[in-house]
Amino acid sequence: MAGHSKWANIQHRKGRQDAKRGKIWTKIIREITVAARAGGPDPAANPALRLAWDKATAANMPKDNILRAIQRGSGASDGENYESIRYEGYGIGGAAVIIDCMTDNRTRTVSDVRHALTKHGGNLGTDGCVTFMFRHCGQFIFGPGNDEDKIMEVALEAGADDIITDEEGVIEVLCEPADFHTVKDALLQAGLTPDSDAILMKPLNETVLTGEDAVKMQKILDMLEELDDVQEVYTSAVLELE
Numbered sequence: 001m002a003g004h005s006k007w008a009n010i011q012h013r014k015g016r017q018d019a020k021r022g023k024i025w026t027k028i029i030r031e032i033t034v035a036a037r038a039g040g041p042d043p044a045a046n047p048a049l050r051l052a053w054d055k056a057t058a059a060n061m062p063k064d065n066i067l068r069a070i071q072r073g074s075g076a077s078d079g080e081n082y083e084s085i086r087y088e089g090y091g092i093g094g095a096a097v098i099i100d101c102m103t104d105n106r107t108r109t110v111s112d113v114r115h116a117l118t119k120h121g122g123n124l125g126t127d128g129c130v131t132f133m134f135r136h137c138g139q140f141i142f143g144p145g146n147d148e149d150k151i152m153e154v155a156l157e158a159g160a161d162d163i164i165t166d167e168e169g170v171i172e173v174l175c176e177p178a179d180f181h182t183v184k185d186a187l188l189q190a191g192l193t194p195d196s197d198a199i200l201m202k203p204l205n206e207t208v209l210t211g212e213d214a215v216k217m218q219k220i221l222d223m224l225e226e227l228d229d230v231q232e233v234y235t236s237a238v239l240e241l242e
Helices: 006-019 021-039 047-058 063-075 106-118 148-158 177-189 211-226
Strands: 083-090 096-103 134-142 162-165 171-175 196-203 207-210 230-235 237-240
Touching: 021 047, 021 063, 021 096, 021 230, 047 063, 047 177, 047 196, 083 106, 096 106, 096 211, 106 211, 134 177, 148 162, 148 171, 148 177, 171 177, 177 196, 196 230, 207 211, 211 230, 211 237
Parallel strands: 207 237
Antiparallel strands: 083 096, 096 230, 134 171, 134 196, 162 171
16 A cells, blocks of 8 residues: 555545536435435434535535435335346456446346446456455544644544554544444544544445546546435545656
């Protein structure tokens, strides 16, 4: 993993997400609606809804949009009936890819995902082919210059199980998904605001790609993230882009 900057990759991804804010809002609204339909309209009693609400807030979505999505999800059973489905595959250099979708048409979605993967040199795999290469966990990222000792003390006390600091000073806090909101609340109450936080699939090992391989992999990720049915894309690839 030497020779690449985790912080640069984090900032690059954040910039790309900001540029696609309109599409991200659409995906978050779908996630809120599905979460409210499945678990009720109260975020305090519905962890999936609280997580989606947090995503909406982080994406600067107006509260009225959030409340309308909750109302739509909890009010009636009519409208689109979305289901969650996960696809797995490989990108350039054998980099693992997990694609989480919400869809009302599996045939359309799998076709779109397969096309996005194969167009630039990846391929769709079978169920379970790469999941074992990832850990399902809560993750909090703090940029260089934060107080490592304070973050470690607060996070471990709240239930985090791993704190990793790299050579750049980027601090990564990991916890079990069930402890995510407890750890997040403790960090915020201590005045520690992460630069990013999420429940995600974290790769256990990374595949560093450079040059044309990195460009091709970026094209695969961009195509996948542009698909309306795709909610999240996780990959073991780390891209060294000029």
